[in-house]
Amino acid sequence: MDSTVTIKDVAALAGVSVGTTSRVLSGNPSTSPAARERVHAAVAELGYRPDARARSLRSARSQTVGLLISDVRNPFFADVAHGAEQAALRSSYVTLLANANEDPKQQDTYLESFLTQRVDGIIIAPQGEESAHLRTLATTVPLVFVDRTVDGFEVPSVTSDNALGIDQAVAHLADRGHTRIGYIGGPRSISTGRARHDAFVRSVARHGLDTDPGLITSGDFRSASGAVAAERLLSGGQPPTALLAADSPMAVGALGALRRRGLRIGSDVDLVAFDDIEWFSELDPPLTVVSHDAQAMGSTAMRLLLDVIEGRTPESVVLPTRLVVRESSGGARRQA
Amino acid sequence: MDSTVTIKDVAALAGVSVGTTSRVLSGNPSTSPAARERVHAAVAELGYRPDARARSLRSARSQTVGLLISDVRNPFFADVAHGAEQAALRSSYVTLLANANEDPKQQDTYLESFLTQRVDGIIIAPQGEESAHLRTLATTVPLVFVDRTVDGFEVPSVTSDNALGIDQAVAHLADRGHTRIGYIGGPRSISTGRARHDAFVRSVARHGLDTDPGLITSGDFRSASGAVAAERLLSGGQPPTALLAADSPMAVGALGALRRRGLRIGSDVDLVAFDDIEWFSELDPPLTVVSHDAQAMGSTAMRLLLDVIEGRTPESVVLPTRLVVRESSGGARRQA
DNA sequence: CGTTTCCATGGAATCGTTTCCAAGGCGACC
DNA sequence: GGTCGCCTTGGAAACGATTCCATGGAAACG
Structure with a gap:
């Protein structure tokens, strides 16, 4: 019932034309106080x-x-979504x-749907x-990448400083005396997977640690693959003494695998x-983590997008990472 | 560029009228094979x-x-959203x-926005x-409640069998010999908070356990409040030997509080x-949990909503719960 | 007092579709 | 062979807003 009220009904009740009603509602200055008052009364x-x-x-x-993320159930992306959404709300975007x-x-299904909307x-x-x-999307509508990018696109993006983050983690583990660090990476088809992998390789070399390629595995950024990768790393002839996982679900998977092996973490x-x-x-x-602010990533991405929509050409943003040391790498090490 | 293509352009290229084009695209049977072919070619x-x-x-x-949930960052609701969304997709709804x-x-801001959309x-x-x-919303647009309800509304809903779930948990703890169970509930302003609280009270009485009101606390369904509640329960003169939390974030909070007290869980x-x-x-x-299928809850809610939209009057659904015993209440108890 | 300027207003066009209506064409049936 | 009916089609109205354009009146200026 309620929803069938149109601007015509408002105009009729207020005793003015549809045009005037629209002007009042959109804040057009060319309206008389009397008209404004009557229209607002009718609206109410x-x-x-x-x-x-x-x-x-x-x-x-x-x-x-539109906000298209990889997986709502990954807490990281839930935070990104939350940040983006709140920023949109502040600028009265839905x-x-x-x-x-x-x-x-x-992904394609939804992009299609965004476009028709x-x-x-x-x-x-x-x-x-x-x-x-x-x-084709990139030439059709303002676009911003968040967390991940795709090579060859001139599209503003918000990403984490993956190289810095990985280096912070490796430096920390090196400080604790580790020389063999097992790496559980993401898919090479995803930019964060590649960036973190490459950073790991460089960082390990720079710190003079063991560059054995057998220390590098990769999963799909989901929990189960983290467990499999940890299992494989630990069952080698000369297992690593520390593990670095490229995202949180894989870290949880690795945690389970370690526990099932009876190993004490930390x-x-x-x-x-x-x-x-x-x-x-x-x-x-x-858990010791490389922390980055997912919510800020989301709100920053939204800010960039609104800039693009309004015709500006914002610079891409790289957000810093921060190492948070907790007990999973903070206690006394038990020497083999 | 791309997005300025209208049905008129398609009609012109196909050499038919706009009306015919529309009919072809919407699958109206009153179209000739020739017209269909030319329109589809033009579209492509x-x-x-x-x-x-x-x-x-x-x-x-x-x-x-529209899907309006309490908190995307609560994994439970993320799962609900996921289930609902996938179900909508299958019926080609966005x-x-x-x-x-x-x-x-x-909540009101978004409802307003849903309505204008x-x-x-x-x-x-x-x-x-x-x-x-x-x-007013309920009389304006098809509506379905998910997880929570509001009294006095004739609106279809999908909820968990809160009474069953709480009873499963209490029965399990009673079996393990507990007589004093501390309860960490949710707000009374939310239906699940009330239902679970009431179920707890009844279930404790039925199993002949200690009905001391000091064993009942409540939080706000968020992590920090779970820690506070656990702290209060454990610092009483006669602390409970088991804790039951009414949702997962509060359970996590309680876990932290227990550990900080040096207590061994399980x-x-x-x-x-x-x-x-x-x-x-x-x-x-x-963690031992009362498990309910959040994803099914979401997809069921979407099914009910589509029913309402199509003019049917579906029955509300109550989903079963299932007790999953794990080590947090599965080991040998240490008697005081 | 006449003319110009400006402001508020109503009416109409417009956005991109769907859908209704009238009509043309053609086969079929009597 | 004529009429009936079906199938397909084109044209136009409609959905609910915004915005352009023209107009009337009041204010301001000489």
Whole structure:
């Protein structure tokens, strides 16, 4: 019932034309105080709510942005989404949140849907390598990458300083006397997977640690793959004395694998994760992490996107990382 | 560039009228094979994408539903959202996800925004008590409650069997010989907070356990409040030997509090949580939980909503819970 | 007092679709 | 062979807003 009230009904009740009503509602200065008053009274009485579809159809602005993330259930991306959404709200934009579910096909489905909804812009944490779809997208609508990038795109992005973060973790483990660090990386098809891997290789060499390629494994950024990778690293002839996981779900997987082997974390084996998650400090032992501010990443991405929408050409942003040492690499080491 | 292609351009290129083009695209059977072929060719050549706003403006169907949850960063709700979204996708609806952030004011902001977007329906995990806003909402647009309900609303809902779940947990702890169980509940302003509290009181009495009101505390469904509540329970003169938390973030908070007190979980004190979270089994010790299927809750809610949208009047659904015993209440108890 | 300027207003066009209506063409049936 | 009916089509109205354009009246200026 309520929702069938249109601007015509408001105009009729207020005794003015539709044009005048629209001007009053959009804050156009060419309106008399009398008209303003009567229109506002009519709006209140009828419970009128403008139709965003009609409005944006005519005005070519939908006040809507799309946010496409890899996996809502990954706490890191949930935080990113939260930050982006709050920033959008402050600029009175509505966020359409879509969940690619780490599946390039769903990613395309949602991008398609964003486009038919005529969003004013899109923030995306891209899946996999460059797709033709993404390519046409970039020329069609304002676009910003968040957390991940795709090579060859002139698109503003917000990322973490992966090289710094990995180096902080490696330096810390080297300080604790480790020479053989096992690395659990992400897929090479994702930019963060590549960046962190390359940083690890460089950092290990720089600190003069063991560069044995057998110390490097990779998973798919999900929990189960972390367990498999940890298992493989530890069952080698000369197992590492510390593990560095490239994201938090894989770190959790590795944690389980270590425990199942009966190893004590923080003394038998050190464990460090990239990504901080609220409850990591409640684990037993609390996990040492490379922390980066997911929420800030989201809000920054939204700021860049709004800049692009308004015609500016913002610079990409690289956010700093910070090492937070906890007990998983903070206790006394038990020497073999 | 791409996005300025309209149905007129397609019609012109295909050499047919706009009406015919529209009929072909919407699968109207009154079209000749020749017309179909030419229209589809033109669509492909121009990269045409229909404008969802114009379409829904005319057809009064937006193929869009709103999903308003309490907190995206709570893994339980992230799973609910995931389930709902996937179900919507299967019926080719788009989900607008909004995050009330456990704040009734933001809830209203988003509801307002859903309404101006003319969504076809809304799924909501309501905050706080009945608001006038919610009341008018229910008469305006198809509505479904998920996880939580509000008294006095004739609205279909999907909830967990809170009474069953709490009873499973209490029975399990009673079996293990506990007589004093500390309860960490949620706010009374939220239906799940009330239902679980009442179930706890009844269940404790039924099993002949200690009904000391000092054993009952409550938080706000967030982590920090769980720690505070656990602290208070344990610092009493006659502390409980087991703790039951009404949701997972509070359980995590309680876990931290127990550990800071130097208590061993599963032997000194048992801990059980309502809500299962993937990584609960990776904690040390793995947490005993009352498990309910958040994803099913989301997809069921979406099914109910689509039913309502299509004019049916579906029954509310109560999903079963299941006790999963792990080491936090599975080992040998250390008798005081 | 006449003319110009400005402000508020109403009416109409417009955005990109869907859908209704009228009509043309063609086969089929009597 | 004529009429009926079906199938397909084009044209136009409609959805609910914004915005352009023209107009009327009041204020200001000479």
